[in-house]
Amino acid sequence: MNADTLAWWTLLRGAAAVNVVAWALAAWALWRWRDRWPPDAWLARRWQLLLSAGYVLGCGYRSLLPVFDVQRLVLVDSFWSSVLVGRSVATVAELCFAAQWALLLREAARDTGSTFSAAVSRAVLPLIAVAETFSWYSVLTTSNLGHVVEESLWGLCAAALVFSLLQMWRRVHVARRPLLLLWCLAGSAYVGYMALVDVPMYLARWLSDESLGRTYLSLAQGMVDVASRWTVSHDWAHWHTEVVWMSAYFSVAVWLSVALVLAPRMKHPAEPLPSR
Numbered sequence: 001m002n003a004d005t006l007a008w009w010t011l012l013r014g015a016a017a018v019n020v021v022a023w024a025l026a027a028w029a030l031w032r033w034r035d036r037w038p039p040d041a042w043l044a045r046r047w048q049l050l051l052s053a054g055y056v057l058g059c060g061y062r063s064l065l066p067v068f069d070v071q072r073l074v075l076v077d078s079f080w081s082s083v084l085v086g087r088s089v090a091t092v093a094e095l096c097f098a099a100q101w102a103l104l105l106r107e108a109a110r111d112t113g114s115t116f117s118a119a120v121s122r123a124v125l126p127l128i129a130v131a132e133t134f135s136w137y138s139v140l141t142t143s144n145l146g147h148v149v150e151e152s153l154w155g156l157c158a159a160a161l162v163f164s165l166l167q168m169w170r171r172v173h174v175a176r177r178p179l180l181l182l183w184c185l186a187g188s189a190y191v192g193y194m195a196l197v198d199v200p201m202y203l204a205r206w207l208s209d210e211s212l213g214r215t216y217l218s219l220a221q222g223m224v225d226v227a228s229r230w231t232v233s234h235d236w237a238h239w240h241t242e243v244v245w246m247s248a249y250f251s252v253a254v255w256l257s258v259a260l261v262l263a264p265r266m267k268h269p270a271e272p273l274p275s276r
Contacts, residue, residue, distance in 0.1 A: 005236050009066065019250075048103060051100045051257075055094075066242075073233045077230075082227060094128065099125055103121075111266050113171065138150070141219065145206045
């Protein structure tokens with residue numbers, strides 16, 4: 001295996017192990033502090049823990065068996081590395097992550113009385129479900145146009161989330177504002193990456209394919225293809241374009257997912273904060 005590819009894969013597997021430990025510590029801390037949460041907050045945190053487990057395990061699986069979907073490239077020669085399995089795992093994991101943010105925003109909207117944030121919280125999961133549908137379209141047909149729409153929807157949801165958090169700024173307890181600011185900065189960085197890097201990359205790939213007159217698969221052909229065809233490649237030249245997003249996705253995004261398990265409530269200044 002190419003040295004660069006091996007180093008990167010080792011990094012992904014190491015991150016997966018760290019992520020599992022981090023989730024276990026979060027679960028331990030949540031159980032230890034269970035008596036400090038009001039009943040509704042405790043229920044929300046348990047859902048956060050379960051949803052985070054789905055995301056942690058999904059990203060861990062994909063770290064162990066990386067796959068480059070449209071190109072059908074894998075590092076391990078196995079059906080379990082196939083695009084069919086990998087994309088199915090990714091779909092479940094990403095819906096879990098989106099549900100975490102929707103749940104957090106719904107709780108914050110309820111605590112601050114923000115009707116706009118409540119509306120956004122209801123829209124996040126359906127929009128991400130649509131994004132996953134476009135992702136599958138691209139994976140099955142090999143047309144990157146679906147990925148353009150998919151990543152645009154992710155960016156749109158993140159932008160709406162940031163705007164929602166900013167909109168409730170004056171309504172949250174002053175002690176929570178540094179955390180709120182951190183979330184807004186992280187979300188803004190993600191939106192910037194999607195708008196300036198990720199979406200343009202997929203758009204450029206689609207335009208290149210169109211200029212070459214590439215023929216795409218039908219959905220039926222694609223379903224057979226993703227289940228039966230994969231190409232093993234350890235060549236760094238084939239993987240280097242995926243390194244940045246995969247590395248950040250399987251590390252930083254997972255840490256955010258785990259952190260949401262213990263995220264404090266954004267209580268209105270007129271209301272007492274729960275004892276921590």
